[in-house]
Each structure stands twice: as C-alpha cells, then as structure tokens.
Amino acid sequence: MSEKTASVHWEGRGQKGQGRISTQTGALNNYPYGFSSRFEDDRRGTNPEEIVAAAHAACFTMAFSFACDKAGFATDTVDTRANVRLVKEGDGFKIDRIALQLTAQVPGIDEAKFQEIAAAAKRDCPLSKALASVPEITLQATLVQGGGAEGQAR
Template structure:
C-alpha cells in the first residue's frame, strides 16, 4: 500500500497580519512563506493554498493523461498543463468556485478525436479531479499541437 504524502504548515499571528510557512516531506517546499497578501492580494513573495492546489491538479491531470496515452498506444513528445484556481467570497468566508485547466500536447500519430477523448478521460479519472468534485466548475481546454 502506498505511503501517505505529507505536508506541514506553521503559522504565527492573526489571520490578516500573521505569517506562515508551508513545507513538504520531499523538500519541494521548505518553510515556504505564505500569508494574507500572497493569498488575497497580489504579493508574489509567497505562495498560497490555491496555487499549490492548482499545481497539484495540473500535475495529476498531466500524469493521468500520459498513462491514458500509453494505454492507447501513444507517447507524448510533450505535455504542458496550466491550472487557474479561483477563490471567491462565500458569506463570511471563501470558497473555490472554479478551476480552469489548459493542456497542450504534442503527440505523434494521434487524431483530434482520440486526443480529446483521452484528455477528457484523464480529467475525469485523475485522483485530484475526483477529490475536488465539490468545486462547481472544473473545465479543461485541451489543444493538440503539431
């Protein structure tokens, strides 16, 4: 059975004025800063949970798509995926109401219909898409490049 993947957060202070650090067990993030300004304003000196979620979702979709291609007898020359996660006001709190995924790939020998079928299946089947099923809108724009 696979082991749990772990991350930790340390926070000090109040919600708006406090500061936190996010770390992952792999060291990909090590005491990486985040706070109100990097989450709700345009401060690029830290990260936020939504951009980390977007990166995770894009990574999950990309890998699921690569496996789907392999199962159908194709190998991607390249796959590039972007995710945009929108955080909106929800009463006194906030919610994620939209995730937009964009996948562009170069895949020798595949036709557009098969490409779209496999991309849609990867979106539906990736573990993070399943975990995020409560998000009202998750879209995928898949573009086949030559």
C-alpha cells in the same frame, strides 16, 4: 499505497499572521504564505489555491500521459496550466472554478482520440476526484502536431 505529507507552521493573528509551508520532499521548505500572498499581489509567498493549481495540473498531466501510453500513443510534450478561482461567499470564501488548459504533442493520434483521452484524464485523475465538490472544472485541450493542428474541447 502512497501517502505524502506537508506541514504548516503559523504565527500571529489572522491577517497579520504568517505561515510557512513544508513538504515531505523538501520541494517547499518553510515557504512563506499569508494574507498578502493569498488575497493581495504579494509574490514573496505562495497560497493554498496556487498549490492546489500546481497539484491538479501535475496530476492531470501524468494521468493524460499515462492514458496516452496505455492507448498506444507516446506523448512528446505535455503542458498544463491550472487556474483556481477563489471567490467570496457569505462570510468566507470558496473555490468555484478550476480551468485546466492542456497543450500536447502526441504523434499519430487523431483529434477525436486526443479529446477522448484528455476528457477521461480530467475525470479520472485523483486530484480531479478529490476536487469534485468544485462546481466547475473545465478543460481546454489543444493538440499540436508537426506544425500546429489544433483542437479544443470543454
């Protein structure tokens, strides 16, 4: 069993307030976030959706690599991007879509097996399960082998 922690300290009211996020490992240490880094284009801070995107991409990538290994395929490189969309809903907001984009080099795997493993990793990674209430989680998986054979799935 594993349990990880993060903490937030917030000062000030609503849109004028400022938070600081810290993680157990120190990867984030009093890292700023607030209204402008969440809803505007202030890149001096982070936001919850960016952190969710990073967590989902990291979890999915590991799940994919582990699943390939279990199936007898070693991953050379695996790159994942996660886009998390926050939309207005009534008086509040909700995450309505997460789009995962995977590009990987996996020697010896065929396209069908690659897509099967990618889809299973999307379904089975712990963050995908935790985020199951998001109405739409998509996956675009591209296999690159020795010169660029590519495939996509949703």
